[in-house]
Amino acid sequence: MIQEMRRGREKANLSLNDLAREMFSSKATVSRWLNARALPDEKQVIRWAELCGTEVPRMTDLWRRAHALEPSAALRDAPAPPEPRRGRGRTAVILSITLLACVAGISIAVWTKRSTTPPCAVDYPVSLHVPPQSGEVMDVTAEVKCGLAPDRKYLVVEEVPNVDPRNPHPAYYVKSQILKTRIGESSVARLVLKEPVGMRAKFYVISVDAAGERQMEQNHIVDNGLLNLPDGTRQESPVSWHVKAWQ
Structure with a gap:
């Protein structure tokens, strides 16, 4: 790999x-x-x-x-467990079972306490439906497939690969926030696209924590774009390509 x-x-x-x-x-x-x-x-x-x-x-x-x-x-590199002493096999088995039960109980308790979302059976917890082309205004639909973390903000972003032909570099634009975050809920956002006709861009959902929000507020460039997404950003949906085909 x-x-x-x-x-x-x-x-x-x-x-x-x-x-x-x-x-x-x-x-x-x-x-x-x-x-x-x-x-x-x-x-x-x-x-x-x-x-x-x-x-x-x-x-x-x-x-x-x-x-x-x-x-x-x-497992291959781990040291072999010691041989139990003769005459104490039953005691060793009982102690082992008790220890495993305790460890399992602790693990379950830690998962329940620390994890805010259950495991997700799909690759991304959000599905973003974007038309392949549009004019200056387009509607996108975000559908929540899995539980979302309550301590993160979920945003629809547009990534323009080469925002300046003279100095090629990507720019990121936050287009909307996903407010309906329960499993099965859908939300529709109307986006305004300011790029020129013919521009091809990526759309997807990201999530950021409180520190990421602050970092985004401090790093705006022209037209409220960002040169980089903040540390700790997670991609939460597949990428959809879109072309602004008319004004």
Whole structure:
């Protein structure tokens, strides 16, 4: 999987800075992935494949294989448990069962206390429906598929790949906030597109915490755009491409 990620990066000709920005991560984290010192999660693998032009099914298959190997390697390298003393087998078994029950109870309690959302059965918790082309005004629909964290703000963003042809770089525009966050709820937002006719842009949902909100407020550029999304940003929906076809 790491070799495939490296080949994709070379094919797309992306620097570590480019990859970190597009993956909503840090250069150090991306470097650990490329040097096989850490594994990205499945959503990050899918975004990497979309970004570098690699087949998504192949990358997810490689990720699942690599992910499945991690616990096996850990078990293989772990020290063998000590032999129980003779005559105390029943006591050792009872103690082991009691310990496992305690650990399981603690784990369940920690998950219940710390986790604010249940596991999600789909790749992204939000589905964003964007028309392939429109004029200056278009409607988008966001549908919540899984529970959303109550301590994060969910935003629809537009990413313009090359906002300035003389100095090519992406810019990010927050177009709306998703206020209906319960599972199964849908919300429609009417967006105004200020880019010139013919511009092709990405639309997707992100989430930010309170620190990310403050960072976004401090880093506005022309037309309320952002040069970078804040640290800790999560992509919460698949990417949809759109073209402003008429005024």
